[in-house]
Amino acid sequence: MQLTTEDFKFICQFVYRTTGIVLNDSKREMLYRRLTRIIRERKLNSFAEYCQLLREHGEQEEDYFINAITTNLTSFFRENHHFEYLTSEELPALIKNKTVSANGKKRLRVWSSASSTGEEPYSIAITILEALKNELAQWDIKILATDIDSNVLAKGKTGIYDMNRIEEIPKKLKKSYFFQGSGKSSQSVKVHDKLKSTITFKHLNLLHDWPMKGPFDVIFCRNVIIYFDKKTQQELFSRYYEMLAPGGLLFLGHSENLGNYQQYFSNVGRTIFRKP
Numbered sequence: 001m002q003l004t005t006e007d008f009k010f011i012c013q014f015v016y017r018t019t020g021i022v023l024n025d026s027k028r029e030m031l032y033r034r035l036t037r038i039i040r041e042r043k044l045n046s047f048a049e050y051c052q053l054l055r056e057h058g059e060q061e062e063d064y065f066i067n068a069i070t071t072n073l074t075s076f077f078r079e080n081h082h083f084e085y086l087t088s089e090e091l092p093a094l095i096k097n098k099t100v101s102a103n104g105k106k107r108l109r110v111w112s113s114a115s116s117t118g119e120e121p122y123s124i125a126i127t128i129l130e131a132l133k134n135e136l137a138q139w140d141i142k143i144l145a146t147d148i149d150s151n152v153l154a155k156g157k158t159g160i161y162d163m164n165r166i167e168e169i170p171k172k173l174k175k176s177y178f179f180q181g182s183g184k185s186s187q188s189v190k191v192h193d194k195l196k197s198t199i200t201f202k203h204l205n206l207l208h209d210w211p212m213k214g215p216f217d218v219i220f221c222r223n224v225i226i227y228f229d230k231k232t233q234q235e236l237f238s239r240y241y242e243m244l245a246p247g248g249l250l251f252l253g254h255s256e257n258l259g260n261y262q263q264y265f266s267n268v269g270r271t272i273f274r275k276p
């Protein structure tokens with residue numbers, strides 16, 4: 001099957017318009033592979049026919065198409081220095097300084113804004129539960145996990161992972177937060193309900209409206225803006241800034257930076273930024 005330059009361009013524009021993701025020639029192979037699969041599933045014969053489908057029924061096809069083209073690589077405690085910072089600096093400071101709100105509890109809100117299959121929000125939940133262990137009853141903890149890809153959100157919601165995904169997690173944490181399956185599922189683990197109950201998974205395209213009120217104490221925006229152009233990145237940073245509580249933290253991925261927006265935050269660690 002041939003992918004003409006014209007069809008490739010059309011698809012790149014469609015991806016940009018719907019997701020903000022910028023695809024260039026280096027992604028041509030990847031796009032070819034992933035779309036060939038969809039074209040077969042749709043029982044079509046060519047990229048041209050698929051482009052026509054996108055032109056005529058773009059809205060219906062969008063979800064399926066987006067799920068196929070997103071890159072969802074993630075892992076538990078990925079870029080562990082962020083979780084170490086939460087444990088050693090941020091959570092002790094919050095424990096010390098948070099005051100009780102109207103419901104009689106200390107409010108803690110975290111947003112994992114490109115949560116993929118859930119390893120990131122579950123790692124956040126483990127980190128928080130470990131730090132607040134002795135005073136959990138005093139806290140009202142909510143972690144919002146959002147992604148544009150409905151498949152990865154569904155996976156995250158199940159809380160079920162292959163055993164090898166948690167290999168690197170310390171034994172003590174594995175024991176406290178994961179159940180091993182039995183019989184046919186003996187190579188899978190399921191996260192404990194005490195983690196699940198702190199997390200809400202929701203579909204959200206970062207380019208669209210953000211219906212939540214905030215403010216958030218911590219926002220994870222890791223390994224997603226790398227796919228966007230500078231203009232989209234700067235727009236998002238301004239919106240993240242608005243969503244953060246004063247003193248709140250923004251975590252970026254290892255190869256990401258705030259660009260011009262750096263002046264509005266203080267850099268408190270490797271890819272860790274604090275709103276003044």
Ligand SMILES: C[S@@+](CC[C@H](N)C(=O)[O-])C[C@H]1O[C@@H](n2cnc3c(N)ncnc32)[C@H](O)[C@@H]1O
Binds near residue numbers: 205
């Ligand atoms: C590489 S994963 C990063 C996962 C996790 N944050 C981490 O660092 O391990 C990037 C995620 O961003 C999501 N994504 C891409 N474009 C998005 C958009 N416009 N809105 C929301 N999520 C998006 C993808 O679906 C994917 O799950």
